[in-house]
Amino acid sequence: MVDIDPWSSDVSTDYDRIIQKFGLDSVSLSDIPNPSLHHRRDIIFAHRDLGNILQAHSQGDPFGVMTGLMPSGQMHLGHKMVIDQVRWFQEQGADVTIAVADLEANATRGFSLSECRKVAMEEYIANYVAMGLDPARTNIYFQSMRPIVQRMGFTLGKRTNLSEFEAIYGFQGDTNLAHVQAPLVQAGDILHPQLDEYGGLRPIVVPVGVDQDPHLRLCRGLAGKTNWFNVNDRKNGGIRITVSVMDENQNIVAGDKATTHSVFTKIVDVLKALGYGDIVADANHGIVDLPAATPKDRYPIRMSLLALERSMGGSGLLQPSSTYHRFAVGMTGGKMSSSMPETTIFLTEDLKVMEKKFKRSFSGGQSTVEEHRRIGGNPDVDVAFQYLKFFFEEDDVVLEEIRKGYVSGDILSGELKMMTVEKAAAWLTDLAEMRDQNAHLVAEFLADDSR
Ligand code: TRP
DSSP: OOSOOTTSSOOOOOHHHHHHHHTOEEOOGGGSSSOOHHHHTTOEEEEESHHHHHHHHHHTOOOEEEEEEOOSSOOBHHHHHHHHHHHHHHHTTOEEEEEEOHHHHHHHHOOOHHHHHHHIIIIIIHHHHHTTOOGGGEEEEEGGGOHHHHHHHHHHGGGOOHHHHHHHHOOOTTSOHHHHHHHHHHHHHHHGGGSGGGTOSOOEEEEEEGGGHHHHHHHHHHHHHHOSEEEEEOTTSSEEEEEOOOTTTIIIIISSHHHHHHHHHHHHHHHHHTTOOOOEEEGGGTEEEETTOOGGGHHHHHHHHHHHHHHTTOOOOOOOEEEEEOOOOOTTSSOOBTTBGGGSOBTTOOHHHHHHHHHHSOOOSOSSHHHHHHHOOOTTTOHHHHHIIIIIOOOHHHHHHHHHHHHHTSSOHHHHHHHHHHHHHHHHHHHHHHHHHTGGGHHHHBOGGGO
16 A cells, blocks of 8 residues: 555545655745735645745746646645645745646546547636636646657657556556556656747656656656766755766767866866855866855756756756645545545536535534533634635634634534635636626637647
């Protein structure tokens, strides 16, 4: 058994253990410019290399956000959470790339490509448009129609093997090979925006739930293994750069002594151009040290060396950044899953049905009014409260008032549910209106290769 299976609806919510086990970094709110509701409420709780994105942002350098969808069902609140994050990154200046994972849905859910297209257009993209993504800076494509992502999946496959797939995904002898290819194509999805034809070298962030982290681990590993130049922290401070010699570059970076030396000269020139004075190059041992460099220098150094790699014929791929959000509790108190409609609200949900779902939803209140007034409710497990927190109440002050009122017993469970129903109804109504109003924009969101 692997710890996280991205295709299972069972997800671990032991977030601290996940951070520990998979080496995620915690998000610190003070580092985030214009923090969103998800940041302020600790819903986005961890990341990998978000510093790259923040540094690019603060320097006014380009950066992108990437996500993908399997067009295999109805969009629900869990999807809204991802799109809200994508829109937030877009508002901070990111360009947006979205993969319609029709190949993956075909491989893992048995959907035909034409079914995928229909669902993607009518269900997913229509809602993206309604949720306010900017068509001018949003690029949506179909995996099956963008050969480069498949080609990258194929060539990156060289950097992994079946044992790694077994370890990461729990694949076994009977796993079908389309299912094996899906994560490789997804690595193509995540890495291809850095190619010159798709915007060029820049950090790309992928906001996900922890269930998708296996894909990011794989993808970061694949990208890292293609890199010609490694940038690492030195044991005693500073940064060390080493050269990876591999099939693709052995004649360019190794070969004879003169070649090796010219490569080191190039590295040193790149570092000088970045302003470093204290550079210790040891071509014989294949090492360049920057004793005075700090961790913050890693990003600009890496970017410059990736550019150097590209100028020498390499692919120069930066490992993707990622952020991780907590999952909202399902409406019945367990997990939220599209295959169990009673556990979530669909973005096209009928208002009456939505209301019914909240009325039946798991409550943190007491069983009688008297008891509730005396003991108060528990907002941490109360679906109505959690949905205000995760989705519907933008205002932190109002949310806190509601929380206090519920804890003290002033607000009854039924009252809290009605507050949430009202907020949800307003949101769903607004979204439906936006879908109608902006239906003509759906085609504009599609990239040229996917129209
Ligand atoms: N695997 C994702 C899912 O199950 C879909 C996906 C495909 C994706 N390509 C991606 C997600 C790239 C993020 C980035 O929904």
